[in-house]
């Protein structure tokens with residue numbers, strides 16, 4: 001792995017009797033794009049708040065650039081955190097917000113900021129109170145990208161952003177990341193839209209880390225097979241079945257396993273249609289399989305699903 005930027009060890013956060021994070025451990029490498037995924041209430045925002053010193057952990061250890069982030073200017077000056085519903089003092093105009101951001105982010109790039117203002121068609125002199133919901137999100141995205149912070153968090157930054165603007169965000173993020181690599185953590189529910197951007201997946205469910213895996217490796221690990229029920233049964237025995245749909249005498253199953261080319265050949269020999277599951281499918285299947293109930297196939301334990 002590239003040099004480590006963030007280390008999280010056995011991190012737990014409780015709000016009263018709600019356990020938002022439950023013994024989470026992982027690390028983030030330098031110059032990579034991470035997808036922080038999970039259902040509503042999974043604990044994603046809480047995790048980002050702790051890493052950016054906006055919340056205290058209940059227990060566990062966090063190191064950002066090798067140090068504790070709390071009241072640590074040398075760490076915090078290297079972080080940009082763009083939240084879902086960013087609020088600004090109501091007397092500010094767009095250009096004031098950008099100016100303020102340029103003062104707190106040492107690597108701020110004004111040229112990029114102005115380019116993005118044009119791309120998103122933001123009126124620089126408009127008061128932030130009078131921006132539309134999508135414009136407000138665009139302003140956050142501009143701050144997040146133009147700050148070029150070595151560690152940048154985007155927490156569901158799209159509220160109200162239309163499809164064109166979201167595509168601009170993805171395109172500009174990738175282009176700027178390529179020229180100026182940094183560590184980016186993107187938390188989003190629009191998984192299909194970002195699946196090509198994400199290099200590494202962190203999936204949280206009910207405060208627990210369910211996946212910490214390279215996106216490419218994950219794609220090969222989860223297959224969807226369709227065909228006669230008996231053939232699907234036979235193939236499914238080689239992995240952990242996450243989901244099954246039945247239609248007449250045929251079945252369609254999502255199976256997780258350590259699959260290689262020989263397994264693909266075997267599926268075809270069984271007369272099965274075979275496709276790699278999308279990242280969104282994988283996330284949906286994994287987080288519904290652990291919904292407190294057993295997965296859809298009898299005999300497949302929760303432990304096997306998590307394997």
Ligand SMILES: Nc1ncnc2c1ncn2[C@@H]1O[C@H](COP(=O)(O)OP(=O)(O)OP(=O)(O)O)[C@@H](O)[C@H]1O
Pocket residue numbers: 015018019020038039040041042043044045046047
């Ligand atoms: N300040 C708080 N006080 C009490 N409970 C909280 C607080 N903040 C978060 N929680 C709870 O902690 C859990 C995790 O919330 P969190 O906001 O981290 O989830 P999330 O994964 O970001 O969700 P979403 O995708 O909906 O934004 C939820 O059950 C939430 O209700």
